[in-house]
Amino acid sequence: MSGSIGILKKELRSYFYSPIAYVILGVFLFIMGVIFAKFVDIYQHFNSVQRFGGGQGITLDKLATYLYQNMAFILCFVTPFLTMKLYAEEKRQHTFELLFTAPLRKFDLVLGKFLAAYSMMVFMVLVSFIYVFFMILWGNPELPIIGTTYLGLLLALACYVSLGGLISAMTSSQAIAAVWTFIALLLLWLLQSLGQGITAKTGFVEWGPLLVFLSPLGHFNSFSEGLIHVKDIVYFLSFTLITLYFTHCVVESNRWR
Amino acid sequence: MIEVKELTKKYGDRTAINQLNFSVARGEILGFLGQNGAGKTTTMKILTGFMPASSGTASIGGYDVFENPLEVKRKIGYLPETPPIYPELLVTEYLSFVADLRGVPKSEKSKKTDKVIELCNLGDVRRRLIGNLSKGFRQRVGLAQALIHDPEVLILDEPTVGLDPKQVNEARNLIKGLRQEKTVIYSTHILSEVAATCDRIIVIDKGNIVAQEALNTMGATGNLIKTEILVRRIGDNLKQRLSAVSGVKGVNIISNGTHRLVVESEAKEEIMAEVSKVVVESQSGLIRMSPVQQALEEYYLSLITGKGGSLS
Numbered sequence: 001m002s003g004s005i006g007i008l009k010k011e012l013r014s015y016f017y018s019p020i021a022y023v024i025l026g027v028f029l030f031i032m033g034v035i036f037a038k039f040v041d042i043y044q045h046f047n048s049v050q051r052f053g054g055g056q057g058i059t060l061d062k063l064a065t066y067l068y069q070n071m072a073f074i075l076c077f078v079t080p081f082l083t084m085k086l087y088a089e090e091k092r093q094h095t096f097e098l099l100f101t102a103p104l105r106k107f108d109l110v111l112g113k114f115l116a117a118y119s120m121m122v123f124m125v126l127v128s129f130i131y132v133f134f135m136i137l138w139g140n141p142e143l144p145i146i147g148t149t150y151l152g153l154l155l156a157l158a159c160y161v162s163l164g165g166l167i168s169a170m171t172s173s174q175a176i177a178a179v180w181t182f183i184a185l186l187l188l189w190l191l192q193s194l195g196q197g198i199t200a201k202t203g204f205v206e207w208g209p210l211l212v213f214l215s216p217l218g219h220f221n222s223f224s225e226g227l228i229h230v231k232d233i234v235y236f237l238s239f240t241l242i243t244l245y246f247t248h249c250v251v252e253s254n255r256w257r
Numbered sequence: 258m259i260e261v262k263e264l265t266k267k268y269g270d271r272t273a274i275n276q277l278n279f280s281v282a283r284g285e286i287l288g289f290l291g292q293n294g295a296g297k298t299t300t301m302k303i304l305t306g307f308m309p310a311s312s313g314t315a316s317i318g319g320y321d322v323f324e325n326p327l328e329v330k331r332k333i334g335y336l337p338e339t340p341p342i343y344p345e346l347l348v349t350e351y352l353s354f355v356a357d358l359r360g361v362p363k364s365e366k367s368k369k370t371d372k373v374i375e376l377c378n379l380g381d382v383r384r385r386l387i388g389n390l391s392k393g394f395r396q397r398v399g400l401a402q403a404l405i406h407d408p409e410v411l412i413l414d415e416p417t418v419g420l421d422p423k424q425v426n427e428a429r430n431l432i433k434g435l436r437q438e439k440t441v442i443y444s445t446h447i448l449s450e451v452a453a454t455c456d457r458i459i460v461i462d463k464g465n466i467v468a469q470e471a472l473n474t475m476g477a478t479g480n481l482i483k484t485e486i487l488v489r490r491i492g493d494n495l496k497q498r499l500s501a502v503s504g505v506k507g508v509n510i511i512s513n514g515t516h517r518l519v520v521e522s523e524a525k526e527e528i529m530a531e532v533s534k535v536v537v538e539s540q541s542g543l544i545r546m547s548p549v550q551q552a553l554e555e556y557y558l559s560l561i562t563g564k565g566g567s568l569s
Contacts (some may be wrong), residue, residue, distance in 0.1 A: 006357025010346070017345045098341035098402070101305040102358040103330040255308045 003104040007112025008119075015082070015120055024081050028124055031074055036131050039067050043139070060139045065224045068149045071128065072156055072220050075121065076189065079157075080181035082120050083164025084174040086113045087251060091172040096254060110248045114165055121157045125150070145226035152223025155236035156216050160185060162243035169250040191215035258283040258410065258440045259304070264313035266299050273299040275464040276313065283409075284437045288455030289444035290557070296464040297444040298338060301412050304442070305335045317410055331360070334408035338415055340399025344388025348379055348398055351387055352405055359406035373401040378427065392419045400428070411441045417450060429454050448557055460560055467560045482524045483549035484532065488516045489542030498535050504528040516541075519549065 015021040043063055090096050099109055135141040163184055168177040195211030202208075212218055216239075219232040259281040266273045274296040281287045289297050303310045304317065306326040314321060320328040343351055352370045361369055374383055377397045382390055387398055396419060403411060413432070417425045432454055435441060445451060451458050460468040488495075491510060499508045499520060505528065507521040522528050529546075536543050 002360060003358055006354055009357065010343070010350075010354040013350060014343065014345050093341070093343065094337065094339040095341040095343065097302075097307055097335070097337040097339075098355070099358070100307045101330055101333065101335045102355075103327045103360055104358065105327075 003102065003108035004112035004115065007099075007109060008116045011086070011113060011116030012119070014085075015116070020081060021120065024078055025124055025127070028074065028078050029127060032071060032128055032131075035070050035074075036067065036134075039063055040134075060135060060141045061145055064135065064141055064146060064149070067131065068153065068224050069221065071125075072153060072224075073189065075125075075153075075157060075160060076185040077182065078124065079121065079160040079164050079185060080178040082117045083161055083168055083181060084178040085168065086117060086165050087169040087247075088171050088174045088177045091254070092174075096251075100255060107244075107248060109251065110165070110244055114162060114244055114247075117161045117165065118158060121161055122154060125153055125157065142226070145224075148226050148228055149224045151228070152220045152232070155223070155233065155240075156220050158240040159216055159236055159243070162240045162247065163188075166243050166247045166250065169247050188215055189217050192217040258285075259315075259317050259442070261300075261304070261315045262313055264300070264303065264315055265311050266296075266303060266308075267311045272464050274303075274461075277461075277464075277466055279459055279466065279469060281440055281442060283440055285457060286432065286436055286441040286443060286455045288451035288458035289442055289461065290446065290448070290451055290458050291444075291461040292446060295461045297461060298414055300461070301335070301414050301442065301444060305333055305412055306330050307335075331406070332409045334403035334406065334411045336399045336403040336411075336413045336416055338418075340395050341402070342387045342395055342398055344386065346387055348374070348383045348385060348387060348390075351398065352401060355402045356405050361406050369405055369407065373404045376404060376431065377401040393421060393424045396420055397424075397428075400431070409439060411435065411439050413441065413443045415445055416443065417445070417447070425450075460557065462560065482522065484520045484522065484529065485545075485547055485549050486518045486520060486532075486536060486543070487545040488518070488536065489544060491516050491518070492539035492541040495536070495539045495541055498539060499532060502528065502531045502535060505532065 043060065090099065132141070132143075132146055135146075136143075164177075164181040167181045167184060168174075171177050171180075191211045192215035195208045195213075195215065197208075198211065199208030213235070216236070219229075219235050222229055222232055261277055261279050264277040265275055277296075277300060279287075289300070291297050302308050304315055304322060306322050306329055309323060314323070316322060317329045318332050320332075322329050343354075346354065349370060352373065353366060356366045356369060374380055377400050379394070379397055379401060382394055387395065390398065396416065400413070400416060403413070411432075416432070417428050420428060429450070432441060432443065436456075443451075443455060457470065458468070459466055496508050496510060496518070499505060499518070502522075504525060505520055505522040509519045509521075511517045511519060520532055522532070533543065533546055536546070
């Protein structure tokens with residue numbers, strides 16, 4: 001365990017010593033800020049229309065759900081930048097020799113690296129808490145729903161980060177790792193529409209629901225609607241743990257070559 | 258301290274090392290000599306637990322490398338061919354990270370870091386980014402990394418590559434200073450390096466050990482040494498008078514432009530003294546008298562070329 005803490009500390013240092021952490025944090029918050037501003041705009045528009053007796057109002061909770069679904073999607077773009085270097089860089093710099101000849105326990109390395117990238121992502125997401133603050137200030141959001149949404153986000157992020165780590169372990173080029181991580185995350189999201197499309201077009205029910213289940217989108221959406229299903233938690237946790245185990249295997253396989 | 262038995266490593270069809278057997282005693286400095294690609298690095302990687310062998314066993318301090326990797330790794334300090342450094346960290350941060358990896362207790366960390374910084378002469382660069390250091394300093398940071406947890410065994414893969422002559426000298430002295438205290442395996446393809454630091458050498462060629470002996474007996478035929486004598490002129494019956502000195506086994510005159518003699522004799526100081534006295538008394542004009550040192554080099558080349566190696 002002390003080994004993974006050492007790795008965690010070093011990885012966090014590396015993030016903040018390179019401009020990458022600041023750039024990503026800045027860009028992410030800027031994009032989310034734009035979306036949130038738009039969100040406030042829509043909210044005000046609907047409410048003022050409603051106040052003068054026209055049309056239907058929109059609930060704050062409905063909007064918040066959209067906001068966080070957007071955030072979960074945008075985080076797919078952010079993840080590759082934080083996970084690309086995890087293993088690819090070690091391979092390129094010949095530092096695996098140091099890690100492999102240190103008395104680390106079996107999962108120390110993978111765990112330390114995962115926790116480092118994960119805590120960066122969690123930090124970013126926590127900064128977005130400021131939106132909750134504004135919502136409370138000028139509206140009356142359902143706080144429990146926001147709570148489950150954040151729980152869903154944290155679980156989804158664990159999946160993203162573990163997948164990014166796995167892909168980084170497979171290559172020695174950061175750029176390749178980033179591109180493939182992005183493609184993989186996007187495909188995972190699209191599985192939902194793909195599965196639904198297959199079911200709708202062909203009525204073929206064996207594959208459609210399976211693809212839908214494999215996509216994180218549906219699982220996250222039920223969190224953002226205030227639902228905590230055991231199946232969703234199991235999905236996210238098992239996805240993360242299996243991916244971390246594969247990462248461990250891939251990293252270990254480097255020794256056999 | 259280190260026992261290697263029948264150690265073999267194959268990469269696919271290619272045999273990198275073939276049934277190596279050797280052992281290293283506690284406190285000994287072993288030179289691991291061979292051409293590039295002879296299997297030095299492979300052997301070291303197996304000993305450090307970086308990669309598994311195809312067959313055979315290796316143990317360090319009584320622990321098998323494959324069965325008790327954690328115990329073995331605690332005892333070892335390893336400097337790979339490319340120093341495993343992170344350019345974005347400061348020297349002190351890097352060493353503190355390695356100390357964490359090596360499980361150095363928090364209370365001893367700063368003390369041990371200071372100690373290796375002093376040992377490896379890194380005081381001036383301790384607050385600098387490793388990425389901005391010259392190759393020589395990086396190599397020393399790599400060495401400091403290998404020493405930080407005060408390991409019993411030190412495995413160094415070509416530690417002096419890329420250093421300038423002064424730094425090479427410093428690194429050698431540092432390693433020599435560890436004698437008795439630590440067991441060191443030291444790989445290189447530079448002969449003078451081995452002669453300067455090691456107690457014993459193993460010559461490896463194409464994955465096989467071709468020689469394994471203590472350095473002071475290496476290449477010597479019996480106990481004879483050769484001395485080269487340069488004179489202004491070969492005086493009357495100088496050769497006969499030299500041959501007459503007791504202990505001298507043979508005298509050869511090599512005269513191509515300059516006047517040189519090679520005297521083969523037993524390795525004793527009084528014989529040398531007697532030889533020089535004879536040369537001076539013969540009024541030949543003694544210019545220089547020096548022992549012939551290329552014995553090691555000749556021996557090494559004969560080992561490798563004798564095996565059909567291609568040495569240009």
